[in-house]
Amino acid sequence: MDYVEVTEDQISTDQTTKLVSSPSCGAISVFIGTTRDNFDGKKVLRLEYEAYIPMAKKKMMEICQQIHDKWTVHKVAMIHRIGVVPVEEASIVIAVSSPHRKESLEAVSYAIDTVKAVVPIWKKEIYEDESTAWKENKECAWTEPS
Template identity: 60%
Template sequence: MDSIKLTNVKLSVEEISDLVASPSCGAISLFVGTTRDNFQDKKVVHLEYEAYEPMAEKALKTICRDMREKWQVENIALYHRLGVVPVKEASVVIAVSSPHRAESLLAVQFAIDALKSSVPIWKKEVYDTDTPQWKSNSECAWAS
């Protein structure tokens, strides 16, 4: 099962982990990316995310397909929050179940790297005193 979601609703790590659980799998690996309160000596109040949703969903489906070609994984969940994401809350949750831990760990690493480099999601950092800034992801194929 592949589950992808772009949502304005707070992400629940527990619900996403439960979604990928399988009786035939001994491993669930997770990556949770959260909003931190600082960037280059600036105090971050929150992040704001926007996406070109049809293209982002297509790119997320491609990541799922690529993971299945490389590793034996059972269930995959790729969730990304849009809109305002306060400090300490999850912006992205990736969960992968597999029979053994090595495959799910490798698949999760691949998924976050692929998401950062290929999915059209943009981030604005909002600071306490400075002007908000849209950030390009230096890992994106279109950033250079």
């Protein structure tokens, strides 16, 4: 059974990996998205995420199903953090297990790109001077091309 969650708690990579582990799988691929301390020459202090949680979880489960439709994988786990996420902490952890590495590597890459494009989670950067900016992902399906 796949696992998705949107939480204000710190995300454990080890616990996320355990959710997908299986004796029949030889690969677990993991993506960890962390807060970096800079963007476009500005010092970033932290990120703040907001989400429409019921829709976010629904979209994340749809992505899990798409992964199963495209690749031979065993399990998928996606956990996205909301609220304040300090520098170096994880905003998202995605883990995919499969019998062989190619499928899990391709699936985890697809998962993060698709999450950024379709899941209703919004990110605000807070800079050293306390100015802020809401950020749009370039993959985001609801933004207009510039």
